[in-house]
Amino acid sequence: MALPFASHLALLLTTLFGPTPAPTMQAYHFAHDGVLGTSLDLTFTAATPEAAAQAERAALAEIERLRLVLSSYDASSEVSRLLVSGGSARPSADLTAVLDRYAFWNQQSGGAYSARVAPLSALWRAAEAAGRLPSADELTTVTARIATPAWTIDANGVRLLTADRLDLNSLGKGYIIDHALAAAQAAVPTLLGGVINLGGDIRTWGIASAERSAWRIGVADPRAPADNAAPLTVLEISDRAVSSSGRYARGFTINGVHYSHILDPRTGLPANAVAATTVIARDNATANALATTLSVLTPAEGMRLAAATPGVEAMIVGADGVLHRTAGFAAYEVASSAPTATGNVTATVTIDITPTNPNRHRPYVAVWVTDTEGKPVRTLAFWGTKRKYIPDMSKWYGVMSAGARDVIDAVTRATRPVGEYTLEWDGLDDHGTAVKAGEYTFWFEESFENGPHSLRSAALNCTNGAVTGKFETTPAFAGGTVTCSAAK
Structure with missing residues (x-):
């Protein structure tokens, strides 16, 4: 029953880059962190x-x-x-x-x-x-x-x-x-409808879209609870x-x-x-x-x-x-x-997007992997809500190569600490093909609407035992870590 590459933000990719629904059935998304000590995601189907x-x-x-x-x-x-x-x-x-x-x-x-x-x-x-x-x-x-x-x-x-x-x-x-x-x-x-997702606790009402009346809610797997896990x-x-x-x-x-x-x-x-x-x-x-x-x-x-x-x-x-x-x-x-295959390389990315300004929406965030030639391998997460600000994520926007995604409106999960997110890479590319062990660069890009922008990366040799890199903290943005390893 696992879904490949599905995450609680997969709907955003479909909404932002797929066909635009009729105005009377469009879903609008709003994201916040630091609300009652956790994350808040709102979706409203409105005219x-x-x-x-x-x-x-x-x-x-x-x-x-x-x-x-x-x-x-x-x-x-x-x-x-x-x-x-x-x-x-x-x-x-x-x-x-x-x-x-x-x-x-x-x-x-x-x-x-x-x-x-x-x-x-x-x-x-x-x-x-x-x-x-x-x-x-x-x-x-x-x-x-x-x-x-x-x-x-x-x-x-x-x-x-x-x-x-x-x-x-x-x-x-x-x-x-x-x-x-x-x-x-x-x-x-x-x-016409709405979803309130406060730290994984969810209330739904009405219709999701012109194509789907019910809302799709993923249930986090306690054995693999990463934010982008199936x-x-x-x-x-x-x-x-x-x-x-x-x-x-x-x-x-x-x-x-x-x-x-x-x-x-x-x-x-x-x-x-x-x-x-x-x-x-x-x-x-x-x-x-x-x-x-x-x-x-x-x-x-x-x-x-x-x-x-x-x-x-x-x-x-x-x-x-x-x-x-x-x-x-x-x-x-x-x-x-959906298949549940994994590749020879695995990685865990932990990022902190704790807001320094509680009045801001959650920043737009992209985390992805490229090979030694700079070619995109896998988008691990993209979080954003408005089309017009997507080009501000200049690096990710230029290389983004998302494969097919299942549409999930939200994920119910045990409440997470504010700002902390964990992503897993199963060693597959955006097309579901296993990649070889080798050198990969992990990218972490953040941008606020009409605000600061940050691009950080960590190049790691994922060929033997576990190796760890860091996304450095900046005045406007918190940091993170990435650990990768290859099967022996």
Whole structure:
């Protein structure tokens, strides 16, 4: 079911260089980084670019409004002020709704899902810094503390029963996504469709294009989660939300061993029975809560909970690699007969496009490979949204030789850190042919709309063991690394 060369930005190449859809069916794309600590991609099917831009502004405004309600990282947010006030106040309807849903899923999951994991995460971060595992006594103390109710809500308002920071990030992010899409719809009633993808958590609505009513969503493979890697599967959905969770994106490293950032509130230990989960639901708050919950439960427990939840379908990748699907999940999947061959050369490119100016859109980015004669071999990624700025990517624009790409509108994945992207090269060229071991140059080009431009490269001899090169940091742009090797 793998798709060759597919990435969550493949649609951009088709949109920018393929046939232009009819004006009433055109998809407009907007990309940001550093939104709620991750990436934000917006797509709106609109009659005009002005209408799409208005929808973008409405969605961003709603995200910011709700950030000031739910963010535990902002001292001025409503939930932070509630903690400072001593824990008694009349909450907004938004905060009340999120707290109610956390309480509901905490009960449904038997305590596997909780808004009280912040002290547990802090314990593991401290242990990582100290280079040791948390002790059994430390885990027992914290898990006993967070097992008790954190708040009560009645006609008089909300009363906190703890001084610990509440972690409303997962369900709260889903709630924000749902409301951001609703805000865009309300601001531009003529919209025909839209997708909001916040760090891999997605909400879809309406039609994708004149040729395709449903939106295509790739599911990141936990065994190969690079941003340009072939997805584990592809879903076709509309008027649905999809979220994924997994231990591959973040975590703790202690004495050289990686531990998942997903912690079981009942034991205090990293959740290890599941590699990744994907949940389809009517709203993203539900999809997000369940994706995290199913990462903590065993696959059998998770399948039972998902099957018992109306409007939900789920897929779980067990730690052993076995796939578990609810009865209706396969109905959303798109079959593919694409080959999964690899060449003799492999490479991993890690880039950081953390914005130095939070008010800018994400920069246009191209990463590609050329041979010793400067001829293009493979485009690993191209990220950009507007035709008129593509020529500003002067080097890539001059050599670009993209092969056929499958159209994917977004990829659901575990949330990535802001600005960090990983790309893999499987040793094939843009036509799917394996290349020989030898010298190759890896290019990294960035450009902002009406802003600075950067071109960096690293020439590597990919013939023997692993060799590493660097993309140097500049005042306006962060850097990156590339490591390549050849099969012996």
